[in-house]
Amino acid sequence: MSGRRNLTAILSLLTIGAALSIGMARAAEDVTEDQIIRALAPARKPLTRGLSVGPQTQTDPAAFAAEGQFVQKFRNRATRSLSAAEREEIAAVVKDKPKIDLEINFDYNSANISARSLPSVQALGRALSNPDLKGSTFVVAGHTDAAGGDTYNQDLSERRADSIKRYLVEKFGIAGTDLVTVGYGKTKLKDPANPLAEVNRRVQVANMDNKATASK
Template sequence: MINMAQMVILTLFSCLLIANAWAEDKNFGKTPPTTSEVIEHFKQPADTAPADTDDYQDVPESELQNVRGLRKISSTDKTTGKKVELPTTLAEKAISMEILFDYNSATLTEQAKTQLEPIGRALASGDLYGLHYRIEGHTDIVGSDDFNHDLSQRRAEAVKKYLTEHYAIPAASIQIEGKGKHDLADAANPTSEANRRVRIVSLGK
């Protein structure tokens, strides 16, 4: 059973994760980032542990499971003597871009391919070697849920296909997800073209 102190600690973890998730998401709109901007954004920071981890000693190991995207610090449970991994910071980072497709299509335009060039060079660089990614497709609210989900899935797949075929990025390192008209970038203007975007998330190694 989790006592009140443990619940407070886990709640604080959740708040920290949500705050960091927002802080690490960059939206470039229609203007593609440079290769160096992508590399700097996705590079893994050095792990640093806080000076004192005693506050976490009573958190059960079962509540501190490995979660993709979290950096860990090590501590030791004083009761059992077991090493415990404590999640500290979100390593998951993301960039969003309004990748240009043909109307109601998953076909990349020539401009879209130009937009993806610095992304491909960055993801294929030695600086980001070994990282895994999730490519998300997003749409505006026009159309049915099923149509938008399918379209966003196919667009994410088209981006993955282009990157893996033109920049020798391992296909196994990229997963895709169609978000459809959920998670709008501009919720105040749900039909805005800003919502028709592709989001690339670094999942760490």
């Protein structure tokens, strides 16, 4: 009897340990507000330190103006209205911008955000509402894995980008005009060597850092 009780106790401890490990792994997957803020913080090039005004930063007026035109071109555009050429234009502009990939899961064959991914989306909402980021224009890009056809995945990625935007607007009061949504389907896999991998099913957020044209 004693041996059987010991065996039962050991099995119980193993079960509890496994459950805790799974819980910790799931928690580790959730990105935090602070991580998003750090990833999306605009890089600045210091010039000089004045005696009274503090650090100065370098800004290229021509580049700033060009980005302002870009932002105005795509703000208020419906995701599905973007042509393939315009989607590539957006990809080229955000290439060197601060960005973060969020592995956000959706319900099967749906644009509904899964309960498992809500903490990450909520962290994104808090981050974009933070004074360090609030007021900038952000590109929210939806991506899928390679399963399924091109048209299906393109539509799915657009609906999912729209779903994230809608959640941020409704739950966090972020101005819809400050969120440019675009879908890339399966055209820009994060892990091309494993086209069906979960890392390919993601939402990428990039900071255009052009507050002169963003809503306040």
